[in-house]
Amino acid sequence: MRDELRQSVESKVEELVALTRDLIAFPTINPPGEAYRPCAEFIGERLKRKGFQVEYVRGESTPGDSDRYPRINVICRYEGRGPGPCVHFNSHIDVVEVGYGWTVDPFAGVVKDGKVFGRGACDMKGGLASSIIAAESLIECFPEFYGAIEISGTVDEESGGLGGVAYLARHGYFSKPRVDHVIIPEPLHKDQVCLGHRGVWWSEIETRGSIAHGSMPFLGDSAIRHMGAFLNVLEDELYPALSKKQTQMPVIPPGARSSTLNINSLHGGQDERHDGLPSPCVADSCRIVLDRRFLIEEPLEDVKQEIVEILENLRKTRRNFEYELKDLLEVLPVMADKDSPVARAVADGIKDVLQKDASYVVSPGTYDQKHITRLGHLHDCIAYGPGKLEMAHRPDEFVGIEDLVDSAKVMALAAYSLLTEPDASPITRTQSDHVHS
Incomplete structure (x- = not known):
């Protein structure tokens, strides 16, 4: 099954690149929150065709939300053969301003030198595309799995996530029994498991x-x-x-x-x-x-x-x-235990795909793990995705095509492990179980 999963992802390289380019083409600049709805609907329509149930949730009355700039999130869920754990891939669709210094069109998804260039290519539309391909490959290769797979495209991460994951977490979208394991495909390098972030x-x-x-x-x-x-x-x-x-x-x-x-x-x-x-x-x-x-x-x-x-x-x-x-x-700072189920599964996937032991890191900046842990009280959450952290928010931002493919393989293998192997209770170390905003 693992060989079949790797081969399935490998067969979708052109599709993965095209999907990354399509996502970059939506200028979801935050602030103010441009093109959230069409980007969310693009994700939802694609996954609906693949058999996912699709829900759009607006972060009503959160900072920046208005009829002109609605905070539209998309949550897509694929139910397996019967009851079981749920693996959730969460990516933010918003990107920062373009800034000066670009040599390519920041929303054209230019492909050259084995890379896809564009604002959000690295942070984190490449990771979103890899997670979608990973989930689709798993469903194709292992349609009889027990449990569920979820993919979300959420907003406002770059400005604190209050209209995105924080809003959803407060409304039960990132809590048990709905969700058990979360992977956030932030660009922390394809051979590293990110356990958390500073405060x-x-x-x-x-x-x-x-x-x-x-x-x-x-x-x-x-x-x-x-x-x-x-x-x-x-x-x-x-x-x-x-x-x-x-x-x-x-x-x-x-x-x-x-x-x-x-x-x-x-x-x-x-x-x-x-x-x-x-x-x-x-x-x-x-x-x-x-x-x-x-x-x-x-x-x-x-x-x-x-x-x-x-x-x-x-x-x-x-x-x-x-x-x-x-x-x-x-x-507040948060750091998951490296022996938690999702961290182990991703580390095993890295070993399988890259033939090297994973390293464990913490992000210098916060990301939406903070809301999942403290508002959703779901501690089995880590970040893993393609791209180099140093490229985030910079001119000529890019993600390597080989990194997209390898990360998709790792995510597919990790999800497969979490859906087929016995679970364990994760432990997360935090200063407290509360977030202020």
């Missing part, structure tokens, strides 16, 4: 000042200069301290085994999005968005307190320093 805290800080004529700044109070004082402390004190914090989690790349802080955006003063010159004013507001990635060894309360202490010290020592701090998103 994240997104926050916004606003410093305030007093508006005045730009020719007489001494009559006002610049919020930008107040923010500059905060940035100086980050550079001089916090960044060096974060670089010294190390984790035992096998995070890739190695640089992400330290705590990190990224400044997502910074804006002060007047809005530049207009024609003509600005009026001469002292800035009375400056806002910054921080992206703090933290380790499983760090309590979230300590992560927040680092920033609060800096701000409070500036309030005490800097004249007229005032600020407001807002929480935007909180996600």
Whole structure:
């Protein structure tokens, strides 16, 4: 059966490439959430023809959801011969903005040099295509299996997943008894099993000042200069301290085994999005968005307190320093046990296909495992898929065709094992069983 599965996937190489290109052609850019519905319907219509039951679920009233940009998710389920476990392949269909620096059309799915290029090729429409081909091959080769196979195309992962997997998890789509095992085909390299991810805290800080004529700044109070004082402390004190914090989690790349802080955006003063010159004013507001990635060894309360202490010290020592701090998103680190059923099944598939032992890694950024684990309370969940993590969100993003094929074989073999071998109770290590959003 394993030989037959591998051969079935191998016979579908052209179909796999074509499917990847078709998915890339949908410009599902988030934000704002373009082309979600047609992309979801494309997936649903294909799988309906293969015998799947198809359901479309809108993430109503979630951030960004509107009649113009509805958060449409698709969940497709194929029932086997009788009762048994359910293996679910979950992929997000949204992609980030294109950005500058492309040498090919980002939505043409250009094929050259053994690769498929396009926005989302790596992250993660290639993985979605591989999981579809894997599931279809398994059904063709082993139609009498017991249990069920599910494939979902979900939205908004790039902006936190609240309209996608989080919404579905709250409504029972990622919980037992409906689902037992989840594979998320994120691009973490075809020879690696990703057990989880670091934590994240997104926050916004606003410093305030007093508006005045730009020719007489001494009559006002610049919020930008107040923010500059905060940035100086980050550079001089916090960044060096974060670089010294190390984790035992096998995070890739190695640089992400330290705590990190990224400044997502910074804006002060007047809005530049207009024609003509600005009026001469002292800035009375400056806002910054921080992206703090933290380790499983760090309590979230300590992560927040680092920033609060800096701000409070500036309030005490800097004249007229005032600020407001807002929480935007909180996600705790999560890491599944490498001996859980789904991790073992994928590792066995890697050994079978690639003739090498799998390595176990943790992602530097979060993905939808966080919602499945904490909202769905389903712990047998890992990430595995084609593509190089370093290509995600970059210009000329690509996925290798050989990687697509090998990953599809691994996923097919893993699903076969999970549907035919005795189950075991997985264990997941987390800081808690709760997610904030």
